[in-house]
Amino acid sequence: MIDSPFDSAWLRWLDRRVPGSRPWSVALPVGVGCGLAAAGIAATAAMLLGAADRATVAIVAGLATAAVGGLLGLLVAQLVQSLRQLHQRVTVMATRDDLTGVLNRRHFMLLAEREWARCRRYEADGAVLLVDADHFRRINDHHGHAAGDALLRDIVRVTGGLLRQADVLARSDGEALIVLLPQTDPLGALDVAERIREHVASLRLDWQGTSVFTTVSIGVASMGASHTSLDALMADVEGALAAAKAAGRNCVRAAPIQPRRNGEARPVISK
DSSP states (O other), X not given: OOOOGGGSHHHHHHHHHSOXXXXXXXXXXXXXXXXXXXXXXXXXXXXXXXXXXXXXXXXXXXXXXXXXXXXXXXXXXXXHXXXXXXXXXXXXXXXXXXXTXXXXXXXXXXXXXXXXXXXXXXXXXXXXXXXEETTHHHXXXXXOHHHXXXXXXXXXXXXXXXXXXXXXXXXXXXXXXXXXXXXXXHHHHHHHHHHHHHHHHXXXXXXXXXXXXXXXXXXXXXXXXXXOSHHHHHHHHHHHHHHHHHTTSSSEEEOOOOOOTTOOOOOOOOO
């Protein structure tokens, strides 16, 4: 869970009632309300005390209190807006990777857990890709970590450009990316993985007059009957990635394709 300034019940109540960008819409009704209340109290007090000009007393008191109330309302509205902006920043920091801007692994796993549960319930297709840059340490050693970071950002950009809006891209760890492909069958997942591999292989980063490049090894796992948990699916995709590295890298390997829960067979694919 993300700690938020709005975890307090009264702040959540106040946030629902403060418009997003119009603090005066809070200040005005607060000021008018305070002014009317003060005018009524002043008029009552003047009548009880026998003041000569009760109307003047009421008007002066009402205007003064309205001004104070409006100022307080404006301050409250600005405070709520500041807390709202802080909440947005905290949310981004808790869900996004600082270097690449894509989701971090923790938030990815939360989304993947929901998708896995949906696929299990409706027996829908879905797949996970694990994309790992080959020999990335050599790039950091030869060109510096700044070059490695820039190349990793380019890999993320290229990979993201090949995905659909419904797909989920995250940084898994180090130079590894992880991709969730909802509503994607095994053949479709292999096609996406191969296109990612080809585009990254042709990527060139101009760094201080030198062309910096790399390739990726990709593991693919499609959701099947044997995946009784998300951890089982992740174990399969990690095994597929290990197979891609063992095969010489710069290639795609898929975990054995499992039948659906209803027993429907799928073609066994190895690439």
